[in-house]
Amino acid sequence: MSDLPQAGQSSEPEPGRGRERFRVRFEATIHPGASGDLSRIDEIEVFRVPSPDGQIRVLATPDELEHLIDLGFELHLHRAYPIRPLDPSLVETDEAVQRWLMDWHQAVRRESGGAGS
Amino acid sequence: MYRTVGQLDLLTLVLAIVFPEACTRIRLPNDSIKGRPIYAVRLGAGGGSKRGILIVGGTHSEELMNPDAIIELLFGMVLSYVQGTDIVLGNRRWEAAEIRLMIDVLDIWTVPCANPDGRDFVMTEDDLWRKNRRTNPGIDCKGVDLNRNCEILWGVVQDSHTSCDACNMAYVGSGAFSEPETRNIKHLLDTQRIDTFVDVHSYSELVLYPWGHAPTQTTDPDAQRFTGLPTGTCAPIGRPGYQEYMTPRDEFRFQTVAGRIVDAIADVRGRRYTPEPGRDLYATTGTSKDYAYSRHIANSALRKTYGFTFETGPFTGDLGESFHPKDPTLIKQDAKSGILALIQQTICAIEFIGVTFLGRTREADALGAVRDDILMTTEPGRGWISLLERVEHRVLAVVLADEALTREATILLERAGALLENEGAVLDEEIVKRGLVFLDALVARAPMGMREDLERVRPQLEQAAGSSARVIVERLMRVGPQTTTKG
Secondary structure (H helix, E strand, O other): OOOOOEOOOOOOOOOOOOOOOEOEEEEEEEEOHHHOOOHHHHHOOOOEEOOOOOOEEEEEOHHHHHHHHHOOOEEEEEEEEEOOOOOHHHEOOHHHHHHHHHHHHHHHHHHHOOOOO | OEOOHHHHHHHHHHHHHHOOOOEEEEEOOOOOOOOOOOEEEEEOOOOOOOEEEEEEEOOOOOOOHHHHHHHHHHHHHHHHHHHOOOEEEOOEEEOHHHHHHHHHHEEEEEEOOOOHHHHHHHHHOOOOOOOOOOEOOOOOOEOOOHHHOOOOOOOOOOOOOOEOOOOOOOEOOOOOOOOHHHHHHHHHHHHOOOOEEEEEEEOOOEEEEOOOOOOEEOOOOOOOOHHHOOOOOOOOOOOOOOOEEOOHHHHHHHHHHHHHHHHHHHHHHOOOOEEEEHHHHOOOOOOHHHHHHHHHHHOOOOOOOEEEEEEEOOOOOOHHHHHOOOOOHHHHHHHHHHHHHHHHHHOOHHHHHHHHHHOOOHHHHHHHHHHHHOHHHOHHHHHHHHHHHHHHHHHHHHHHOOHHHHHHHHHHHHHHHHHHHOOOOOOOHHHHHHHHHHHHHHHHHOOHHHHHHHHOOHHHHHOOOOOOHHHHHHHHHHOOOOOOOOO
């Protein structure tokens, strides 16, 4: 995992003490592994996300996953999430907001005979 | 599509400018960690002492849908109020009269974007960022989880969904309310009348209510309470089998209101959210819904606030898509319908009539005591409570639309209060007749779905003449609302 992208390539570098230096997180589910024991998982500092199937699902950095493996847990990696901005195509443009607002304002004025003018 | 912080702020400003008679925007006392202003918007016509609801969005910044949903809902409600048109959300129609009543009788407080720094960071740096942007001293990991930072068992860490590690996404911060963003929520709870609270999150399709830190028990009020537990320990509660007490009335109220929210969401397009105590999802401490509800227990001088958390949208198999789907339109419709249901459930018809037309809460307080202390103790009694809470907002809309009905409702409320205050008094024939005429008028004006509920009251009213309040209440405790054939 040492060849993963590192912090410092971001406009806001955060070297951290391990957790924020990687530019990727992984969604994984945690399983007992050879020990067959999941009881210690509640003691482990790793960020859990809701899992409708009842599994222990985490969003974790590579070194957190490494730590879990060292502790004997079995990990199923489901997806990698590079640390990156929201897809710009999902961000509303100012022009679209202005159009939405104008449509709303015209509807208010039309029906109320000038309210808000 | 998701709006930027600047766009959201612009929209709240426009709302306050265009509709100043019922919409106010205030800058909350604490700017964000990065110095951004944080705004609350109040929607509510008229003045006076009104019941209130506080709706918060964007606490966890990667959950992008909810600030947009709250803003759109505010605009939709204003449009409905001005135009007199219904709000249509999929297959659920919210009638203009219902929306008007909400705005007329409540103060609807919103903080659409409680964590603007986080939202901006999601859009410009890290699309799965959850916390605010606090620089934590001595470590390069930033941010505090704002929904772990409130003063309810703050710093008690259980099941790794709450953490004292600043690098963890569920970091509790350096102390309860260490963050300006959470202090803003506390400020509104401290300074406004807030009867109901909801923090709108994503994802999982849940309607959560207290408690989050332990299973709920309703049988032993003398058991250890959260107020006696140590905080800031960075360790679990440490009492094997610990359960947190809640009055049966409050548990019933949480369950029935959550059920109505679930129904209102399901009406939109069939998505069936699950209502449950927060602990059923996972153990948490320091959350805003539990804090809002816990305040009156920690300090008996404070008003009770029923606190909820919504978790909007499903898990899609992809975290990014679950937190901020490419097209959130339908999920936002679900959320809006759920929020409207909660707003509606904040209305208390009896209190409103008492305060507005009698200038007091004496009658409402007396009837509330009967409800909470007596009717709650039997299944039939709970049936009557449920019926009342199901119809009261619609009854109030019908009553307020007709001056004669408003006068009659006020007189009947006053007489009911007098009957409760005087143990020796009995209900006279004349008042029962007036009550039946009033009921006829309500039935004639009520929407179809409500008539059956109203008719269930008739047999009890018909046999109430000559009875004392005690006898009437005892009868209600034995015989619940029956299905009738009339009407």
